[in-house]
Amino acid sequence: MVDAGRTGLFVKVTNLQFADTGVSNGLKYITCLFVPVPVSKPRLWPLSSLVNRPTCWGQPVTVRCRCTKGTGIRYAWYQHIHHKDFLFQQSSDLGLHCGTVKEDSNYYCIASNDVSSEESDVLSVQVLTPADNSCIYAVNIQGHPFYNCEDRRSTTMATTLPLTTSQAPVKIHLDTRNRSSQTNQTDQNLFFSRTWTGLPLWYTLLRWGSFASLLMFLCIVLAYAKTRCKKCAKKKRKVHIRKMSHL
Incomplete structure (x- = not known):
């Protein structure tokens, strides 16, 4: 509170609250009125x-x-x-x-x-x-x-992003199934696979079979020719003996 002489008294009021509205105690002619300002849109x-x-x-x-x-x-x-x-x-x-x-x-x-x-x-x-x-x-x-x-x-x-666990087993399963399929196909086609000579097995068997057949045929021919020669030799002996007997 400040005494301004003839002007009167000046009162400085701070930290007013809404509950402070009213007449101050002991100051009959001073009224404290607190009017809060509404908020604006934040x-x-x-x-x-x-x-x-x-x-x-x-x-x-x-x-x-x-x-x-x-x-x-x-x-x-x-x-x-x-x-x-x-x-x-x-x-x-x-x-x-x-x-x-x-x-x-x-x-x-x-x-x-x-x-x-x-x-x-x-x-x-x-x-x-x-x-x-x-x-x-x-x-x-x-x-x-x-x-x-x-x-x-x-x-x-x-x-x-790592490979999810749901993708990995599927990939492994597919790879295993493909490998199994390839193995089965290899086993089924083993007859047509290549041998150590580099040629297909069926071709090797066919070649050796033909060679064996040719040997057998030659043996039969030679045996037949040998038998035929023996018969011819016997006939010549008989003819020679007959001629000698006539003489």
């Missing part, structure tokens, strides 16, 4: 630039909720997921990182005081690759450039 903006798409590389992002007008403002973030709204945190700053983003969801901020409350625009989070570390997610804030990290996701999938 605005969202990231504290770090989203142009370089840090979320595509699993980096954290902080989004701030602020009102340009209002007194005694309280901020709270809500998460909309599975058609339900949940109180996420009571703070003006929303921290997004791989540990908090597990699936696609929407967030919004509510700013309120004792006389009014306002809701912000929706902040959308699209989770492309969930993980505790090095996740891939995209943040969409109205009024800011939108990105979807599809190029980063396709590169990651092409370079780091």
